[in-house]
Amino acid sequence: MTPPLLVQFAGGDHGPWRVTEQRTLCGEPLPAVPRLEVLEGAHAPPPASWVLRASTGNLRYTTRAERDDLRQAQEGLNRPASTRAVLIPIRKTPAWWELAQDERRAILEEQSRHIAIGREYMPAIARRLHHGRELGEPFDFLTWFEFAPEDAPAFDKLLARLRETAEWAFVDREVELHLTRA
Amino acid sequence: MTPPLLVQFAGGDHGPWRVTEQRTLCGEPLPAVPRLEVLEGAHAPPPASWVLRASTGNLRYTTRAERDDLRQAQEGLNRPASTRAVLIPIRKTPAWWELAQDERRAILEEQSRHIAIGREYMPAIARRLHHGRELGEPFDFLTWFEFAPEDAPAFDKLLARLRETAEWAFVDREVELHLTRA
Numbered sequence: 001m002t003p004p005l006l007v008q009f010a011g012g013d014h015g016p017w018r019v020t021e022q023r024t025l026c027g028e029p030l031p032a033v034p035r036l037e038v039l040e041g042a043h044a045p046p047p048a049s050w051v052l053r054a055s056t057g058n059l060r061y062t063t064r065a066e067r068d069d070l071r072q073a074q075e076g077l078n079r080p081a082s083t084r085a086v087l088i089p090i091r092k093t094p095a096w097w098e099l100a101q102d103e104r105r106a107i108l109e110e111q112s113r114h115i116a117i118g119r120e121y122m123p124a125i126a127r128r129l130h131h132g133r134e135l136g137e138p139f140d141f142l143t144w145f146e147f148a149p150e151d152a153p154a155f156d157k158l159l160a161r162l163r164e165t166a167e168w169a170f171v172d173r174e175v176e177l178h179l180t181r182a
Numbered sequence: 183m184t185p186p187l188l189v190q191f192a193g194g195d196h197g198p199w200r201v202t203e204q205r206t207l208c209g210e211p212l213p214a215v216p217r218l219e220v221l222e223g224a225h226a227p228p229p230a231s232w233v234l235r236a237s238t239g240n241l242r243y244t245t246r247a248e249r250d251d252l253r254q255a256q257e258g259l260n261r262p263a264s265t266r267a268v269l270i271p272i273r274k275t276p277a278w279w280e281l282a283q284d285e286r287r288a289i290l291e292e293q294s295r296h297i298a299i300g301r302e303y304m305p306a307i308a309r310r311l312h313h314g315r316e317l318g319e320p321f322d323f324l325t326w327f328e329f330a331p332e333d334a335p336a337f338d339k340l341l342a343r344l345r346e347t348a349e350w351a352f353v354d355r356e357v358e359l360h361l362t363r364a
Binding site for chain 1 (some may be wrong): 185186188224228237239240241242244245246247248264279280281283284285315316318337342348
């Protein structure tokens with residue numbers, strides 16, 4: 001399906017993903033749930049403890065050269081071996097959104113190497129970014145990662161590296177849900 | 183109110199703006215309506231022939247230097263003398279959205295001078311841009327312009343100049359509603 005694709009992440013008692021760990025890194029927590037369901041496209045909101053909505057969209061910072069390299073390197077979602085997933089909802093500060101485009105790009109990539117760090121973990125760690133800010137949602141971004149169990153340590157390393165960057169000083173709410181395909 | 187601000191533009195029999203002219207530049211027309219209502223923030227959709235929804239948001243292409251200059255130059259909406267308004271809903275082609283960030287910026291500003299052309303008509307022509315794409319709306323952008331009657335010829339010139347640019351080759355649906363405060 002052509003983007004933007006609306007995706008709903010519903011936390012509650014149903015869904016094919018079992019929540020094995022739920023952590024709040026900063027800001028208000030999300031109520032703890034045992035299961036997660038992911039619904040793509042137009043659906044009535046499912047019965048759930050909470051539903052987070054966001055849309056895939058066009059690239060906001062990536063240059064043509066970076067995009068071509070990423071497309072070469074990455075693999076898609078739903079690989080049979082990808083029985084682990086992590087959902088990371090993030091909100092950035094008003095100060096971030098007040099920055100101009102060139103300032104945000106400089107922090108994200110020239111200073112923080114966000115795109116380059118993610119690239120190093122491809123194709124093992126597949127991901128899809130969803131934008132929630134324009135939808136009036138509580139989180140600006142929902143990033144969905146998928147990988148095989150043996151790549152879980154690499155994923156932890158990727159996360160730790162990103163969280164040390166200058167960009168992460170602009171994150172004021174962040175939650176982490178670790179998931180296993182039930 | 184801090185962005186994003188959700189705005190609904192409702193075309194029908196009600197509202198403080200009288201439609202004096204409605205044109206389709208390309209793509210599917212919008213049903214003709216005599217009045218327009220503009221609703222900011224969370225509201226149930228009003229009874230109307232059609233309702234277009236979009237959100238204000240962060241700057242997508244503007245650099246810090248350009249932003250500072252624009253802020254200095256521009257005036258806000260709702261000036262008492264601004265009894266004319268124009269709403270321009272636009273959709274861009276899949277080819278546009280497929281471009282990387284640096285390619286879109288180069289077409290928008292380095293080639294087409296979109297930001298610089300708009301700047302020349304400040305403060306007379308005030309405007310606010312709203313993003314609809316992530317909301318699954320039929321138009322990617324709704325731009326709202328406000329000005330005094332004597333600045334209508336300048337506005338026409340601004341529009342004509344933008345429509346001659348390389349950027350406009352990526353527009354595949356565009357409608358124009360001219361409005362007068364009733």
